[in-house]
Amino acid sequence: MLDAATTQVIGPVPTRPPGRRRARGPWMLISGLLTLLLAGTALFAVAPLRRPLPAPTVTRTVPASTVIPGTAPVVPWPKIGQAALSVEGVGSLGTSGGSKPVPIASVTKVMTAYVILTEHPIGRGEHGPKLTVSSAQAAAYPKEQARGESLVPVVAGAVFTERQALQALLLPSANNMARILAAWDAGSIEAFVAKMNDTAAALGMTHTHYTDPSGYDPGTVSTAVDQVILARKAMKLPAFAEIVAQKTATLPVAGTVRNYNSLVGHDGVVGIKTGSTDEAGGCLVFAAVVKVDGRKITVVGAVLGQPGANTPVQLARVFRVTRPLVRTAAGAIGVHPVVRAGDEVALVRGPLGAVTTLDAARDVTVVGWPGMRVRLDVDVPEVPARLPAEAEHGRITAAAGGIVSAGVPLRSAVELEPPSTWDRIRQHR
Template identity: 80%
Template sequence: MLDAETTQVLEPVPPPSPPPAPKRSRARGYWLLAIGMLIVLLAGATLYAIAPLRTPLPTAAVTRTLPEATRIPGKAPVVPWPRTGQAALSVEGVGSFGTSGGNEPVPIASVTKVMTAYVILTEHPLDRGEHGPKLTVSAAQAAAYPAELARGESLVPVVAGAVFTERQALQAVLLPSANNMARILAAWDAGSVEAFVEKMNDTADALGMKDTRYTDPSGLDPGTVSTAVDQVILARKAMELPAFAEIVAQKKATLPVAGEVKNYNSLVGRDGVVGIKTGSTDEAGGCLVFAAVTRVGGRKITIVGAVLGQPGANTPVQLDRVFKATRPLVRTAAAALTVHPVVKVGDQVATVQGPLGTGTTIHAGKELSVVGWPGMRVRLDVDIPAVPDRLAAETEHGSITAVAGHGAPVTGTLRSGVRLEPPSDWDRIRQHR
């Protein structure tokens, strides 16, 4: 037993310190942190890399390389215009060779009868070979014949009660140029000559014959005036009527009372001439509106023209001079008209620039040829749809159209060049870097 003097005071003992963390656990934390950071970096890099793939590719750009127009190669023809009077020369479905002698309205004599026949046939149409309705010569019309003959008019004999078909009456007007039958037809159609003349002028206005004024249906009155340009406008329309074109191409016809009559237009059947109408008076001189047909590349092409105001002391001289002035025009036009290739197969029309250096070309897949003459302007129209991302080589894509002068359009196909493909994903990513 311990006494008080030997009793010891015990100090409190501190708790033991925790053992140090193992080194392996600390290293594991570092690795986890590193891995997390790497994942973040890889995710960012991936997002950066695929960003270009999420952006739509731009549309391919098409650049036209073909000019908008070209000209038929060669020297333009020299047109042998008459030295006096007016003239105009054009080709149906192609264009105009031009005019000469100005555009002042002048008397046109019996060329007037083209409008007379045109109005009659538009009011009373006939097919080829069809005779149509009948008209009877009145006593008053027959009684006027001696005075008309005394004035030296161009006529066909008529008697009261004579019956003409519409076709026969038109033959009388257009072949031997019968003034009296022009007046008879006018009254038959409109009730009076004056009412018919109003129809003639209304028709001229409707056709755009702005420098033409009719005062009678025969052309005997010098107050009936027009221009070569206006008469070509009318001639082109008249030749679209089958019966008109058929009649003016005839060299002769057989009529009631008169028997056989001849066409005053002695050019018919020569140099391809198929009509249309002569005219001659002291005031008008020798006049001729003409049409001729020539073959070009297997196609029938119609040449239409007018020559007015050829001098001469009388009708035979005036007509002879107008015929001599006309033949060179017809021959020049026919000789100048040929088929010309203006676009060849394989001719480049456009380039196509795709994204990241991809691209191809667009070229003509068909040769385009036009009818015309050297020096004529040819318009080239191109229609290329939007180019897709993928386009196989030699794929039909778009069209090209050539128009010579005022002619009908000639259209061909366009084709692609080398194959067009979009850039690969790798190329898009690499380009972005």
């Protein structure tokens, strides 16, 4: 038991000074601010990454068209009459002598044959249906002969196949066979001539008018340009192209006949038709085949109104002025580069300044001649965000007239890379 002398008195426990408890508040505030700052920074950094990158843009850098380099060919046009020269599928080499309709003599028979073959088609080597010479048609022969017309002998009851009749029409240029074919097809010469004019209008031969199926009538008129239009269409008919390329043929009654077109077989000439009268002079519509880079190209032309005292002189003159035209066209046509391998075709811009170019993988070439205008077509699909260097992407083609070159691939010059995460964040600071 403790006595009074040893009793220990325990006083109240002192409380923590008020100042220390309040000191905790600023630290919590600073901590909260730091947390908010870090969170905001994170949101600021992440926000750009959430936005999708824009697709790379492509800007074409080659022109829409260009010209084949070099000196344009000088065409030796005849000094008299009309002429026109065209390259099938490529374009025109030009014309001379104006566009006034003039008599065309037996060149008319190209339309006669064209109408017959479109109404009664036959293939190469086929003879087709038969037609019989009437008594009236045979009886007209002596009068036709007395007028000095170009004819084949016929007799009443003679039977010609369609092919033989066309050979008589196109090789020895028989006026009487033009009339026989016209009546066989349409029932009368007048009805057939109406078909000829309807066909000319449909083909766009706006300066052509036919009055007979043979061209003996000087009222049948046309132009060199219109006859080139028709010749291009006629040469697409296999039987026509086959017949006009023949030098001879064997016919009923007449026996062996020869082609008046003595140019056939020379300088690539494969037809088409001569014509000559006092009113028309010497006329020739011609076609020649030129080989270019393993491809056959057809040159079609017409020469009208060459002077001369008679048919042999007129035809000799028209042949003489035609040869240089054929040779000039053959020498002018070639394969020409219009865009070189490695040339820039398009510029590609990626996001945040990334750049590459699309260049031609090899030469872009066309068939044509110097000075000719060429269209350039570029096709580039959507460019991905990453495009390796030397990657093929897109194509370029060239078109000269109707001939389109094979497409040439485009290749990227350097790698196109999407921007890094850091670049995207830094760009938006």
